[in-house]
Amino acid sequence: MKHLIHNNHTRFLSSLASIHTKPLNPSNFITPFDPFQFLNESTKSRSFTLRETNIIHTQFLKSNLLHSDADLSNFLLSSYVKASSFGYAHNVFDGMCERDISSWNLIIGCWNRELKYADSWGMFCKLRSLGFYPNEFTYGSVLSACIGFSFVNGGRLIYALALKHGFALDGYVRSGLIDLFLKSWCFEDALRVFYDEYCGNVVCWNAIISGAVKHNEDAVGLNLFRQMCSGNPSPNKFTFPSVFGACAKREKLELGKGVHGLVIKYGEQEDLVVGTAIVDFYAKCGEVDEALKKFSRMSVRNVVSWTAIITGFVQKGEHQSALKLFKEMIILKEEINIYTVTSVLSGCTNPVSFQVHCWTYKTGFYSDSTVKNSLINLYSKTGSIELSEEVFRDTKDLKNPSTWSAMITSFSHNGSLEKAFGMLKRMFWEGLTPDISCIPSLLSIINRLELGEQIHCYTRKTGVFFNPLVGCSLSTMYSKCGSLNDSYEIFEQIHDKDNVSWASMIAGFTEHGFAYKAIELFREMILSDVILDDTTLTAVLPACTSLQVLKLGKEIHGFFIKKQDSKFVYGGSPIVNMYSKCGELKLANKVFSMMPFKDQISCSSLLSGYAQNGYAKEALLLFLELRSSGLKIDSFTVSTVLGAVGDLNQTDIGIGIQLHAYILKLGFESDDPVGSSLVTMYSKCGAVDDCYKAFEQIYKPDLISWTSMINSYAQHGKGLEALKVYDLMTKSGTKPDFVTFVGVLTACSHSGLVNEGYAYLKSMVNDYGIQPGQRHYACMVDILGRSGKLKEAERFIRSMPIEPGALVWGTLLAACKVHGDVEIGKIAAERFIELEPSSDGGYVALSNICADVGQWEEVLKIRDEMKGTGIKKEAGWSYV
Structure with missing residues (x-):
């Protein structure tokens, strides 16, 4: 036994020898141990292992001073906490006869390190009940506990106590309380604490600025940063990343450049986190060249830096540059994480996607659900939905709802409503709940009200209805399905309506x-x-x-x-x-x-305005400006300028032919809107054969294309050809509309096809449910009038189910002039004048009819009537 005690004493002295700054002489081994001399400053600042602390604890017990001196107990308590020996720490605290506020601070910190925050709060309440007065460290520790179990009301009580005892201005206390409110999503409370008194603590400033940005209060965060720059304290390397994040989100490029200048001024440009934030800022603002410049100058880079610059290139559409950087990462054996891989996958194109897919399989990233989801989205985006399904089938862990949701979203983006709904049903059968992210995608393609109502019921049942994005998607779905009342009702029920x-x-x-x-x-x-x-x-x-x-x-x-x-x-x-x-x-x-x-949309809008208001030359000049500026020209722009060319000069189609050649170069000739505009342009210029050639170039003509071709033939007297095109249209499965039948009836009129005209008018109602309008009835009257059947035309007008307008009576009046029918002409003229009393057309037409048959007295009478009503005949004019 004596031998064991001697050996233990020797080991302890050896440990003490390593603690002192100077080596101990052998003669010191027999000197009695003095605990107070042992607790010098170097000893207090050092961390001991559990074994060393146990030896020190033994020597303190031998001195018989441990229980009577708080400093010795606090030292042991602190050492056990640092060594993560929480059981020993609690034993020391429980055995203390004399405790001071440092003892309580240490044991509260001990409970915090054990993640037992409720016990930490209970210990604070106990020290208060025993009459101890907390100091700034006490408040800081108990605020950490409140943060740990999100006890916001406890934090408010602590702040009230801190105010009462004068510790509220302490940076440690204020930063802790600000942190509590921010982590509990009480940003307004955090801001109020910050503004209660002027704060010169940089930690508090950094905390509130960072919190503002995280809570999407970017404008507040940037305003705080401006205040910080105009006074004390000065920003540091922990301030700038949050500020750059706010500038990126709000696209404040110039402000961000100014912050970059401050970074250089304060000498923080070499910091890895700050440098990465600068790269990320420029990349998100679309200034990829600046981002790359900063990235290339970084002496040290990490995976976040690489991912930021790669993401910037992807967002700008420079996918090749993003892939080049990714390959460089692989060559340099840089760390690559999930975020890097998903960013690269989002910028892949079809041929490259297979290579990256294989690389993920080889490196093991393929097993990650996030990567699989990115691959599913990638193949869906490139139109290879079958490959998305292949990746889904290759997934071993089909219990992950995010993968199912990615597949539902992919089907939705490709317009496969049936497959998307089928996938959703399979999820329910598997007992899985879809991610909230796929619901808006599914709602976006629903075109049947009953399906939308089913999804609406599901969102109500699961509570996701109250998500603003889901609520907005539901409202849009009802609006798209024609149920505007339901759309508005849902809109009113959305709690937090966003823009x-x-x-x-x-x-x-x-x-x-x-x-x-x-x-x-x-x-x-x-x-x-x-x-x-x-x-x-x-x-x-x-x-x-x-x-x-x-x-x-x-x-x-x-x-x-x-x-x-x-x-x-x-x-x-x-x-x-x-x-x-x-x-x-x-x-x-x-x-x-x-x-x-200037963007392509604004150019097209102005160009369309010029074309629709008759400024054809201005439209052409703007088109040339758009082309020379390098902006993308789409089919809408080309269609608009073709319409302007058709109105520019109906005898010279040189400009139209040049535009057609340019369209062939762009590859738009098979596009429906462009093809229709080409047909109309050639028709206005009288080149009917070129109309048909342009029509034949359209890959899959839509209703507008078919109608344009029918109208073109009809307006140029080729009625039979127009009707042949109509037959081809119906055989292709394209249903005619209101405008199509105007062209068809016009074709019958120009070809004298009376029976066919009646048949097509009847087909409108019986076959397609289209009720004829004034233009259709006017065409039918024109068919009868051109065939000389004026009395039948009059009977037709009187039997119309709608009240005949000026257009219908005017058409009959024109036919009466051609055939010299004074009797019916007078009836038609009277009705026309009743409907258009301020127009000279009816008087002039009736006067001409009477003049043609020699009724000059009637001519003079009609002219006297015109003078009496104040109507004057407009003078005729000609280009010749």
């Missing part, structure tokens, strides 16, 4: 002919706390266009200018489009010219 929800409902009202209601809803939106953006502007301006209320459109434009956002100050595509469609081409051009960055 997308408001914009979607405003657009729904406009699309269904309730433009006034759309404007009212916009006014209601202004009074809410929703941030107005270009989504809102895009939704509300079509309502102004629909109502043709230019004044209101100007007011809305002015309202957005007051926001002092450069997007609205200089104008944008929705504003140009509104002014163009309202006929204010000068304002449209002015806004367009002020735009610092």
Whole structure:
């Protein structure tokens, strides 16, 4: 036994020898142990192992001073906590006769390290009940406990105590309370604590700025940063990443460049986290060249830096550059994580996707569900939905709802409603709950109300209905299915309406002919706390266009200018489009010219405005400007300029032929809108054969294409050819519409096909459920009139199920002039004059009929009537 005690004492002294800064002499081994001399500053700051602490504990017990001296007990307590020996720590605390506030702080910290935050709170309550006064470390520790189990009300009580005892201004306490409120999503409370008293602690500033950005209060975060830069404390390397994140989200490029300058000023540009934040900022703002420049200058890079620059190239559409960087990562054997792989996959194209797919399989990333989901989305995006299904079938863990949801989303994006619903049913059979992310995608392709109602019931049952994105998608679905009342009812039930929800409902009202209601809803939106953006502007301006209320459109434009956002100050595509469609081409051009960055949509809107308002030359000049600027030219733009060419000069088709050649170069000749516009353009220029050639180039003609070809033949007197095209159209499965039958009846008129005209008029109602309008009845009257059947035409008019208009009676009047029928001509003229009293057409036509048959007295009588009513015949004129 004596031998064991001697050996233990020797080992302890050896341990003590390693603690002291100077080596111990052998003579010191027989010196009695002095605990107070042992607790010098170097000893207190050092961490001991559990074995060393046990030896020290033994020596303290031998000194008989442990239980009577709080410093010795606190030292042991601290050492056991540092060694993660929590049981020993509790034993030491329980055995203490004398405890001070440091003892309580240590044991509260011990409970925190054990993640037993409720016990930590209970220990704080106990020390208060025993009359101890907490210090800043106590408050900091107990606030950490409140953070641990999200005890917000406890945090408020702690702050009240800290205020009472004068510790509220302590940086440790304030930062802890701010952190608690931020992690509990109580940003307003955190901001109030920060602003209670001026704070010079950089930790508090960093915490509130970071919290603002994380809570999507980017404007508040940036304003706080401006305040920080104008006073104390100065920002540091922990401040800048949050600020760059806010600048990226709000696309504040110039502000971000200024922050970059501050980073250089404060010498933080070499910090890895700050450098990565700068790369990410430039990449997200579309300045990939600047991002690459900063990335190339970084002395140290990590996986986050690489992923940020790769993601930037992907978002800008420079997929080859992204893949090149990814290959460089592989060559340099840089760390690659899931986020890097998913970013690369999002930028892959068909041939490359197989290579990356194989690489993920080889490296083991393929087994990760997130990578599988990205592959499913990739193949779906490239139109290879069967490969998406193959990846899904290759998934071993089919209990992961995210993979099922990715497949449902893929089917939805490819318009496969039946397969998407089938996949959803299979999920339910497997007892799985789909991710909330796939519900909006599924709702976006639903075109049958009963299916939408089923999904609506499901969202109610599971509670996901209250998600703003789901609620917005449901509202849009009902609007698309024609149930506007249900759409508005759901919109009103969305608790936290975001700008997308408001914009979607405003657009729904406009699309269904309730433009006034759309404007009212916009006014209601202004009074809410929703941030107005270009989504809102895009939704509300079509309502102004629909109502043709230019004044209101100007007011809305002015309202957005007051926001002092450069997007609205200089104008944008929705504003140009509104002014163009309202006929204010000068304002449209002015806004367009002020735009610092002109996009393809704004160019097309202005071009369309010029074309529709008869400014063909201006439309052509703008098209040339668009082409020389390098902006992308789409089929809509080409179709619009073709329409302008058709109105420019009906005798010279040289410009039209040049445009046709350019269209062939672009590969748009088989596109339906372009093909239809080519047919119409050649028809206006009288080149009917070229019309048919252009029509034959269309890969799958739609209704507009077929109708354009029918009208072209009909207007140029080739009625039989027009009817042949109509037969081909019906055989192809394309159903005619209101406009198609106008062309068909016009063709019958030009070819004298009376019986066929009656048959087609009857087919409209019986076969297609289209009720004939004034234009159709006028065509039928023209068919009868050209065939000399004027009395039959009059009977036809009187038997019409709708009240005949001026167009119908005017057509009969024209036929009477051709055939010299004065009796029926007078009837037709009287009815025409009743319907169009201010027009000279009826008087002139009747006068000409009477003159042709020698009834000059009637001619003078008619002219006297014209003078009596104040109507004057317009002078004739000619180009010759």
